Amino acid sequence: MPEQLTELKQTPLRALHQNLGAKMVPFAGYSMPVQYPMGVMAEHLHTRAECGLFDVSHMGQVILTPTDGIAALEAGLEALMPVAVSGLAEGRQRYGMFTNAEGGILDDLMFANRGDHLFVVVNAACKAADIAHMQAHLSDVALVEPVTDRALLALQGPQAEKVLASLVPDIRGMRFMDVLSVDTVFGALWISRSGYTGEDGFEISIPAATAPDFARLLLDLPEVAPIGLGARDSLRLEAGLCLYGHDIDTTTSPVQAGLGWAIQKSRRAGGAREGGFPGAERILDELANGTANQRVGLQPQTRAPMREGTQIWDAPEGGQLVGHVTSGGFGPSLGAPIAMGYAERGCAATGTELWGEVRGKRLPVTVCDLPFRPSTYKR
Structure with missing residues (x-):
């Protein structure tokens, strides 16, 4: 094994990935499966048609336990983000x-109200910084505990409910963004009805010691196939979902990124808890007045994919540079290349014809609505 892979962190499912013939690659400091023998295209289409099992144990799981009541913790976390935390019902995620x-x-993240504490899931590449950020700002209102003894699995696709219910019947009544804790022979499972594919599905936090056996049981079912990072990326791109460090970063605001839908009225101008979060002046101004550029869907008009970094121009020759691609590739469900990126506001309307520069040649691309494929969450 190459030295660089031996130095990477391993997930609790490492041996299972090897037994399944996964191709392992470095990702966010971990050795992760990018694909299995089925191949990225088949894995993608299988998830859309049946059900895919993803190992996402590299992501950060954190428990925030209040030191003086859940309300103070909610207010403290709300001071770090433009999203409403106070008022999130027990058993719900946001x-x-x-x-x-x-x-x-x-960073972008998920947080859930589990009654006497909040459970937070953050991106792998940002988790050390996120945990330090929470410890620095929430120490007066909460104990910030990184979870280090649990794996995280994602079961995604139209058969996900049927498959998971065969092992955990209690999940049948869950709707999108519900969370549930269930005691099983595998230990306590912390389950959310959510995911990163645009499909109905679940994310399951499970004790590390029992995760391999649980995953094998799922994979023994005919509907389920193991899915790697390659298909995870094409699935989330079709769903129009941002990848941190590519489509969003420390320079892009939530409004530029098209994430204004996540900012509740209570945190906006005139709301009961207006502002009070980092960057509020810029974000509230952009909500009211718009941004200089914004994230858009891009549909190349040739078969050539437009990858991250592709420059977007307003003319086939000469003209002005008006944007760039942040994520791009082939959309297996659509049978065509797709991309996301940023375009100047005057060029960001759906239907606008632009040109992407691929290997020194400008090719036509059309601004389109996101997502590329409608999501199928269980509302």
């Missing part, structure tokens, strides 16, 4: 993002 003083995004 999407959020940490922002910096300039209104850029430090």
Whole structure:
């Protein structure tokens, strides 16, 4: 094995990935499966048609236990992001993002109200910084505990409910963004009805010691196939979902990124808890007045994919540079190349014809709505 892979962190499912013939690659400091013998295209289509099992144990799991009541903790976490935390019902999860003083995004995340504490899931590449950020700012209101003894699995696709219910019947009544804790022979499972594919599905936090056996049981079912990072990326791209460090980063605001839907009325101008988060001046101004550029869907008009970094121009020759691609590739469900990126506001309307420069040649591309494929969450 190459030395660089031996130095990487391993997930609890490492041996299972090897037994399944996975191709392992470095990702966010971990050795992760990028694909299995089925191949990226087949894995993608299998998830859309049946059900895919993803190892996402590299992501950060964190428990926030209040030191003086859940309300103080909610207010403290709300001071770090433009998203409403107070008022989130027990048993529910919400999407959020940490922002910096300039209104850029430090990371996007999920947080859930589990009654006497909050459970937070953050991106792998940002988890050390996120945990330090929470410890620095929430120490007066909460104990910030990184979870180091659990794996995290994602079961995604139209057969996900049927498959998981065969092992955990209690999940049948869950709807999108519900969370549930269930005691099983595998230990306590912390389950959310959510995911990163645009499909109905679940994310399951499970004790590390029992995760391999649980995963094998799922994979023994005919509907389930193991899915790697390659298909995870094409699935989330079709769903129009951002990848941190590519489509969003410390310089892009939630409004530029098209994430304004995640900012509740209570945190906006005139709301009961207006502002009070890092970068509020910029973000509230952009909500009211718009941004200079914004994230858009891009549909190349040739078969050539437009990858991350592709420059976007307003003319086939000469003209002005008006944007760039942040994520791009082939959309297996659509049978065509797709991309996301940023375009100047005057060029960001759906249907606008632009040109992407691929290997020195400008090729036509059309601004389109996101997502590329409608999501199938169980509302």
